[in-house]
Amino acid sequence: MANDRPNSMLKRRKLVVTAVVAACFGFALGATEWAQADAPTAPALSISTNTAPQQALVALPDFTPIIDRYGPAVVNISSTTNKVIHQQANPFPPNSPFYQFFHHFMAPGQNGSGPQQHEKIQSLGSGFIISPDGYIVTAGHVVRGANHVVVTLTNHHAYPAKLIGLSVRYDTALLKINAKDLPTVPLGNSDDMKVGQWLLAVGAPFGFYNTVTQGVVSAMNRPLPDDEYIPFIQSDVPINPGNSGGPLFNMKGQVVGINDQIYTNSGGYMGLSFSIPINTVMRVVQDFKDHKAIQFGYLGVEVQDVTPPMAQALHLKEPVGALVASVMPGSPAAKAGIKPGDVIVTYDNKPVYNVGQLPPMVGNTLPGTQAKVGILHRGAAETKDVLVTALPKNMAGPSGSQEPAQPAQxxxxxxxxxxxxxxxxxxxxxxxxxxxxxxxxxxxxxxxxxxxxxxxxxxxxxxxxxxxxxxxxxxxxxxxxxxxxxxxxxxxxxxxxxxxxxxxx
The missing domain is CATH 2.30.42.10 (PDZ domain)
Structure with a gap:
């Protein structure tokens, strides 16, 4: 940054000098024309102009109808969180000669520990209105832990918002503002999306409100390690901090996802963006509106990838599916006869190519559903009927008390x-x-x-x-x-x- 200022000043000086030279040259040119007024003039150059409108040579998508119609339903979300920070205590004991020196730079603490201080942290995000009476959807991490949330519309009207519900597993939140006759967005079907389709994102990256970016679907049902229940939409739509919670539109102007996160080494956009499918979002939102507890489907297995060496060891034709490493006693999988060493290759008649696909499939299954699970048992294909139950609230294993050591072989x-x-x-x-x-x-x-x-x-x-x-x-x-x-x-x-x-x- 230190080098930018002199360079810009140099450019400004060059512009001034160029303008002065041009003015002087124009004056000299005028004097010459006056001196040669009586000289014969050259014939005027004829320039042909065509004022008729011309069509574009290449047809590109025009996103203006989507923004004109549904842009007003996209909102900016500002949240304030009170964070408690502990001031660093004096690292030297009171009898140290450095204690008083260091003490001058620190606020006084008690018993050698620094005092607590409260710091307000403000963050910006995006969201979209789904009903005229003020229900707004956004990403869960935008408002998680916030003490105060303000929603600002495109007409600059600001409203305090109430948090109706928030799911950490689905990173989805539902807000409510006290307003009527609000513009809304139509909702699409994220299951119908195809790789290569055009997409449009609207949000507030780095606080730049109402920013529009575009791209295409890069992949569907993309699993991420920290969000095992979300089958993400991967795209190359530029998304940055502040876009979180904003809508992802298809070319029909329908919202097909919530812009959620990016893959980056620098903190900014690097070509990989991930959005939560709207079908997953609305399943959670409906439970919020109905004041129901969110339930996740539960199979009761631990699974892992099938690597090429493992496929060879298990006598499989190709390294696909989810290898069952363990089965919880009494779980739906155990009752259906699924055992460690089985490879799950289909779930509810949908193929399972890798281990990351199975958790969102199971998690999005309503408890009480009878699901058909296709497995390879010692290389032979079988189908198991599994009654999916709700994910237990406490998944931790039992903690036993210490017992005397027993003789072991x-x-x-x-x-x-x-x-x-x-x-x-x-x-x-x-x-x-x-x-x-x-x-x-x-x-x-x-x-x-x-x-x-x-x-x-x-x-x-x-x-x-x-x-x-x-x-x-x-x-x-x-x-x-x-x-x-x-x-x-x-x-x-x-x-x-x-x-x-x-x-x-």
Whole structure:
């Protein structure tokens, strides 16, 4: 920034000099014309002009009808949050010679700790009106934790807003302002969207109100790690801080999504934008308006990706689907007969290509729905009828009390390079596991290469349940060498399949 100011001043001076020179040159030219007034003049140059209107050579989309008709229904949202900050305490003890020196720069604290201070943080976002009586939809993170929310319309009228409901899992919020006869936006069907379709975003990036940007659909049903229940719309529509909560229009002028987040390394737009589908949004909004608790579908499985080595180990034709790593006891999946090692390839007659697609499919299923789940069980295709239930409020595993150590069977599996012991009742209760062996030592070998570490629990080997060290030794002895073998292990309260390749006997 320090170099911009001199350069701009230099440009201004050049403009002034150029203007003066042009004025002087014009005066000299006028004097010359006056001196040669009696000289013969050259014939005038004839320039042909065509005043008839011409059509554009290339047809591009014109977004002005959408903005003219539905732009007034897009609002700006300002929220204020009170944040408590703790002032840094004096790092030196009172008897230190540096204590008084440092004390001059700090506010006085009590017992060596800094006092609390309250700081108001203001943030800007966007939203859109869905009903003439003042219901407004926005992204949940725009107003989450806010003490005061103000909605400003395009006519500059500002209204205090009341938060009707907010879902963290769906990052959706519903606001209400006290107004009537407001302009509204029509809602589309996000399930009908196709990759390549034109899109239009309206919002307030960096506080620049009523900004319009355009792009196309880049991908549909895009999963993101921190929002497993949202099948995002990915686009290349430029979105920046302040666009959050604003509408994403299709070419019919219908809202098909809420602009929610971007993928960036710099804090600004880098070509990857993600929006929440309007079908997902309105399911939550309707529950807000009806004052109902939001429920999520629950299958009761932990799943992971099917990598090419894992597909080979499971004897699958291609690496697709969601590999079931564990099944919760008594869950809908357990009651339907789904087991660890099964690969879910369809859900409710929709294909499941990767693990990220399954959670939003299940989460958006209404509890009480009978869903057909297509699986591959040891390579054979099966269909399970699963009665989807509501996601339990407390998903944490049971916490057991400490018990005296129980005697455990210990064994060595030389072909894997590990020492294992049988489960104790304490481990079974704490981790809610009912079979497997605990890895107590790892040396160089097949297990170490697969990432096995002490403390892990081996539950399956080649899709066969393991109940004791002796049983694991027998299973390993019967397996071929130099071929990928699926191994189910549990670390803490999470289970995962890994691939292990055994050496020759």
């Amino acid at each position: 210990v064994g060595k599996v030389s072909r894997m390079g590990i020492h294992v012991q049988s489960l104790t009742p304490n481990i079974e209760k704490q981790l809610n596991v009912h079979h497997g062996v605990v890895v107590v030592g790892v040396s160089e070998g097949a297990a170490a290469e697969a990432g096995i570490m002490p403390g892990m629990i081996i539950q399956q080997m080649d899709q066969q349940d393991v109940n004791s060290p002796t049983e694991l030794e027998h299973i390993v002895a019967s397996l071929p060498a130099n071929q990928p073998i699926p191994l189910l292990v549990r670390q803490g309260k999470a289970s995962i399949y890994v691939v292990v390749t055994l050496p020759k006997k």
